Amino acid sequence: MSINTDMAVRVTAITQVAESVKRFRFERLDGKPFPVFPGGAHVVVAWKDGGMIRRNPYSLMSAPGDTSAYEISVLRVEKSRGGSAFLHEKVKLGDTLSLSQPVDLFPIDQRGRKHIFMAGGIGITPFMAMMDQLSKLNQNFELHYAVRTRTHGAYWQELTERYGAHRVKIYCDAEKLFIPTEPLLGAQPLGTHLYVCGPGGMIDGVLGTARKLGWPEENLHSERFLAPPPGAPFTVKLTRSNKTVEVAEHQSILEAVEAAGVDAPFMCRGGACGQCETNVTACDGEILHHDHYLPQADKASGKKIMICVSRIKGKEITLDL
Amino acid sequence: MLVNGIKSRPVYTGLTIDPNAGRHLFALEGEGPQALFDQVQQVGAGFLASAQILYVPTTAAPKDHAAKIAALKPDDLWLAPTIAVLLNRFRNELSRATMRTRIYVAGTEGFIGQVMRETLDFGVDHKSIRNEHRGSEARRVQCVHCKGITEDVKTSPYACTHCGLNLLVRDHYSRRLAAFQGVSIEAEEPGTAPPPEELFR
Ligand SMILES: Cc1cc2nc3c(=O)[nH]c(=O)nc-3n(C[C@H](O)[C@H](O)[C@H](O)COP(=O)(O)OP(=O)(O)OC[C@H]3O[C@@H](n4cnc5c(N)ncnc54)[C@H](O)[C@@H]3O)c2cc1C
Ligand code: FES
Numbered sequence: 001m002s003i004n005t006d007m008a009v010r011v012t013a014i015t016q017v018a019e020s021v022k023r024f025r026f027e028r029l030d031g032k033p034f035p036v037f038p039g040g041a042h043v044v045v046a047w048k049d050g051g052m053i054r055r056n057p058y059s060l061m062s063a064p065g066d067t068s069a070y071e072i073s074v075l076r077v078e079k080s081r082g083g084s085a086f087l088h089e090k091v092k093l094g095d096t097l098s099l100s101q102p103v104d105l106f107p108i109d110q111r112g113r114k115h116i117f118m119a120g121g122i123g124i125t126p127f128m129a130m131m132d133q134l135s136k137l138n139q140n141f142e143l144h145y146a147v148r149t150r151t152h153g154a155y156w157q158e159l160t161e162r163y164g165a166h167r168v169k170i171y172c173d174a175e176k177l178f179i180p181t182e183p184l185l186g187a188q189p190l191g192t193h194l195y196v197c198g199p200g201g202m203i204d205g206v207l208g209t210a211r212k213l214g215w216p217e218e219n220l221h222s223e224r225f226l227a228p229p230p231g232a233p234f235t236v237k238l239t240r241s242n243k244t245v246e247v248a249e250h251q252s253i254l255e256a257v258e259a260a261g262v263d264a265p266f267m268c269r270g271g272a273c274g275q276c277e278t279n280v281t282a283c284d285g286e287i288l289h290h291d292h293y294l295p296q297a298d299k300a301s302g303k304k305i306m307i308c309v310s311r312i313k314g315k316e317i318t319l320d321l
Numbered sequence: 322m323l324v325n326g327i328k329s330r331p332v333y334t335g336l337t338i339d340p341n342a343g344r345h346l347f348a349l350e351g352e353g354p355q356a357l358f359d360q361v362q363q364v365g366a367g368f369l370a371s372a373q374i375l376y377v378p379t380t381a382a383p384k385d386h387a388a389k390i391a392a393l394k395p396d397d398l399w400l401a402p403t404i405a406v407l408l409n410r411f412r413n414e415l416s417r418a419t420m421r422t423r424i425y426v427a428g429t430e431g432f433i434g435q436v437m438r439e440t441l442d443f444g445v446d447h448k449s450i451r452n453e454h455r456g457s458e459a460r461r462v463q464c465v466h467c468k469g470i471t472e473d474v475k476t477s478p479y480a481c482t483h484c485g486l487n488l489l490v491r492d493h494y495s496r497r498l499a500a501f502q503g504v505s506i507e508a509e510e511p512g513t514a515p516p517p518e519e520l521f522r
Contacts, residue, residue, distance in 0.1 A: 111446070114444075190418040191444030
């Protein structure tokens, strides 16, 4: 980012909350309060790992009004390139990291008369903050939360106790219990908003069912925890900074240009916000668009790329950067 | 005389039937049923089996629209004597509606605006409401000075029915009030208003 508004923080608590899920609590080094954030917002967490800087987005799951600390919950991804593995295995109490200002790409629609949250696995995190916010405003909401096993699922007990079994429903794969999406979405009163966060397949399934039932697009909201997918290495030429950068198998273009000392704009690092949109001057191969931002026509034109998640199948791409 | 090209001017995107909706709720006024008949021409009458139609035939409209709707045998047809009565019933229907209900409005701008406003109050986005302007171009205008609303405004300027000021009709539209804005045309120098021009037929 060109304007550095990052906040230096210290890790003040680490809690194992479920199998493979840890919660991290951060407090500011300068002792100042954090900004109040809207439920659903995330921060980009940055830290040094050997010679490189890692930056991963994580949803804030603490209470939005609590300015004394920010909390995130991280799933240790099995085939991690190192990001979530590092947070789980290397980060200790007292370590310092850096957080971006909160970014909200998954806001609550305040006009809604009822809010339905559907979470799969670690997708529960943004809803923790959203539910805290709505319950304080005395608003009508329900959570439908699918977990693999009771030991893998984070926070389901705590949430059931806090909001009651009438508002929090748990579905456990291992017990052959699944979210009854169709009957559930078929019976919601007018003015209900639906929010989905979880694995890609789950999001597509739920949104597909809602559309088939006639839910208007305006009431459907989702967030994908998209990570830059790996792929064959290639070369990026940067016309404005006059540099040539190699993108490795497990690197995104954004990560590669940052490592080369070029300041490229970003916000979500997950292909959703549009900040990192970059013009393509030339490309000798095919652009593999992985984002959820560019309209189909722009993707087809081959003139634009979201460098946080997309890569190319080919040797070289030239960017206006 | 009219001030136009203002962004808040509503656009009406047409009454296209949503084939996925489980229930179709129509609020129609005056010539509004013509938009419904056009849809029946285009997509067939199948959707009418799950359609509920609230209709207020205004005096300006030929009387046979109601009979023509009835002949299409919608699941439910209800005729209202006035817009206010229709809105009352419409609110009741909204409180019973589910997310499978698609809402359609057709008629004059003033009518569409009032139905839209009721719907927005139920947490529905204005883009989710299918609407089509049919019938008179006359506007529902609010005087920005005395806040009085005048229905059926056909000219600009027009004399406010509440405070009598000569008002210029702007394209500036308020969703909350479901009305256009009228501003005094002779605020600087009373008595200099140009003659009314018939703009909205
Ligand atoms: C807006 C947003 C909010 C998010 N919020 C959260 C949150 O609250 N909690 C949370 O845990 N995560 C969250 N994420 C996801 C998070 O940012 C990281 O993507 C996640 O922690 C994985 O990081 P990683 O560095 O371990 O994985 P990466 O190494 O970046 O790997 C990402 C994915 O790529 C695949 N992959 C990597 N290397 C290989 C390889 N060699 N072969 C095959 N596949 C490979 C893995 O399957 C993995 O799923 C969020 C993401 C976004 C965009
Ligand atoms: S940084 Fe948000 S789309 Fe790339």
